[in-house]
Amino acid sequence: MEFEKIENALKKGEGEEVRIRGWIYRKRRTGKLIFAVIRDSSGIIQTVVEKGKVSEEEFNDAKKALIESSVEVEGIIHEDERAPGGRELHVTKFRVVSFAEDFPITEHQSVEFLLDNRHLWLRSRKLTEVMKLKSEILRFIREWFHENDFYEVTPSVITMNAAEGGATVFSFDYFGQPAYLSQTAQMYLEAMIFSLERVWSLTPSFRAEKSRTRRHLIEYWHLEAEEAWVDNKKNMDLQEEMISHVCRRVAEECKPQIEFLGRKAEELKAIEPPFPRIKYERALEILREKGFEIEWGDDFGVPHERALVEEEEKPIFVTNFPVEAKAFYMKIAPDGKTVECADMLAPEGYGEIIGGSEREESIESMIERLKKDGANIENYEWYFDLRRYGSVPHSGFGLGVERLVYWIAKLDHIRDATPFPRLLRRAYP
RNA sequence: GCCGGCGUAGCUUAGUCAGGUGGAGCACCCGGCUGUUAACCGGGCGGUCACCGGUUCAAAUCCGGUCGCCGGCGCCA
Incomplete structure (x- = not known):
């Protein structure tokens, strides 16, 4: 038998x-x-x-x-x-x-003990359901990209570029040269659109920031896409279609998992295009009406994002952030003050899950902004080549997979969206 | 990095304010029970009171320092 x-x-x-x-x-x-x-x-x-x-x-x-x-x-x-x-x-x-020895995890447990025994706690009902759900979410993401003519590509995680913005990187010795663990595959994806036009990738990304919040992991799975011939608006269309597809499919196929975790299938079925889109400037007004003191040029923190989406049922986009608040590769808008970017904020206070933008095509504009950040221009020569040889309008976005799971599974901490969370004070087991 | 909290048996904790022989529940072991649902009942095993130093006749308890973890902020996806 x-x-x-x-x-x-x-x-x-x-x-x-x-x-x-x-x-x-x-x-x-x-x-x-x-x-x-x-x-x-x-x-x-x-x-x-x-x-x-x-x-x-x-x-x-x-x-x-x-x-x-x-x-x-x-x-x-x-x-x-x-x-x-x-x-x-x-x-x-x-x-x-x-025969098992005395199992250390019994009815009363503390967060610390469960994290020390993560390799055993993975057997719990909750983590079992989350891991099943994550597997299915990845399947639905792949499904959507496949149906929408994207190629899945596999960029490197080891890089010589100290990458975007001021974010902190992990460095190591690469046979005598300094190298870094990737924070984003974006520039590599941009290189690949000139042969494949629409590409996406799923890679680990690393952030050495000393963030202590319930929505940060030191190592996380980064889903990124890049599309030739696409502007910032069309980029948002693609993002909301993808997220809606994933939510609908989860509602259809993962009902036992999500309901065990406290998320109703109807809530996910209601996620469908279009998502509200507001400009940064309008978001500032809303925040000021809610009593925040915030200046033009400030980026949003956790409390700001939460305030913008606490009453929403669908994700929203916040577009056109000030040039100085965002990275050098984002296209400057016709107004000259903002960039053609969009952050997707998940509802119920969960906050940013996607950051995307149309990419700057002017090498001069990028050099100017990189210099302001004190970056070493030489490292970007290969990237500027992409603009020199048949540049086209293009856009892309990046999504933190664990943040998506965190929101969909209604978790109270992102660490439960990954089996072995790497946190500020913990890389064991 | 800043602010706050916590650290007592394998686990969860009482005791700390007000110094005087550290208690309990769970787990485990032994015994009982033919329908349990986190079973129950009786017994047993189990402690560097995070660590270092100080005060005191006497420190889990008071004082100083160190370490570890958690939560929030900042920074970021």
Whole structure:
């Protein structure tokens, strides 16, 4: 007999024989009966081991086996209202594959202890559901790019460019030369649009900033796209279509995962184009009406973003930030003061999930802004070549995958959107 | 980097204000129970009170310092 996934075993009828394998999730004993709840990747089922119905040795093994012991179990499915879920497995054969030692995680846990034991806490229901959801979100993202004529490309994560803005980078010795861990693949993607026109990539990105917030990871999965012949408006159209596609597909296919996590499928179904678009200037007015003291030129902090989206049900775009608040590669707008950029802020106060812009084509304008930042112009020569040989209008955007998961899964901290979070004070396990 | 909080058994904690032999629940072990749902009942095992120094007859407790973690801000996706 083949092993059955627990999900399927639970669908079998009264009296049917099944064989499952997994880990002991909970165990209760009462005299001659042992109730062992078994979990595998698909779900959990209560098994009943009764003295006399299995060999003496098997009964004793079942008695001894602690939580998280791995087991193979055969038995008969019975409907019983006393069982969680109304169905259980009456065991005829109980084999312990490996006896677990005392499992350190018990009913009361602190954040610190769970992070120290992340490798074990990944077995919890919550993280299991989040990891399944993340896998599906990535699948839907890939689905959308494929349907919209994008090529998936694989840029390098090791770079000589100390990258954008003033963001801090991790540096290391590359056979005697200084090199850095990438913060963005954007410039490499820009190079590739001249052959592939529409490209996207999924890479790890690294930020050495000492950020201590619930929405920052030191290492995160960065999804970036770059599109030839596309301006900032069309760029926003693409972003809202992609996000809406992912939300709709999650609502359709991941209902058990999201509802376990407290996110209603209807809330995600309601996410569809168009998303509200407001200019930075208008956002300033809204913030001032809400009592913030904020000057033209200031970038938004967490409280500002939260205030802009706390009452929204869909994500919003904030466009046309002041030139001095954004990176050198963003195209300067006709007004001369702002850039053709757009930040997508997730609703319910979750804040920025995407940053995008139309790219500057004037080499002079970029050099001027890079000099203001004190950057070494020589490092950008190859990038300027992209403007020298048949430049075209183009735009792109970058999305923090964990931020998307954080919002969709309604998490209270981004660390739970990734299996082994790298945080300011933690890179173990 | 700044501000705040916390650190007592494997885990979660009481005790710290007001110095005087560190208690409990969970986990684990032993025993009991033929329908448990975080099972229950009885017993047992388990402590460098984060670390270093000081005050005191006496420090988990008071004082000084160090380290670690958490939360918020700043910075950023």
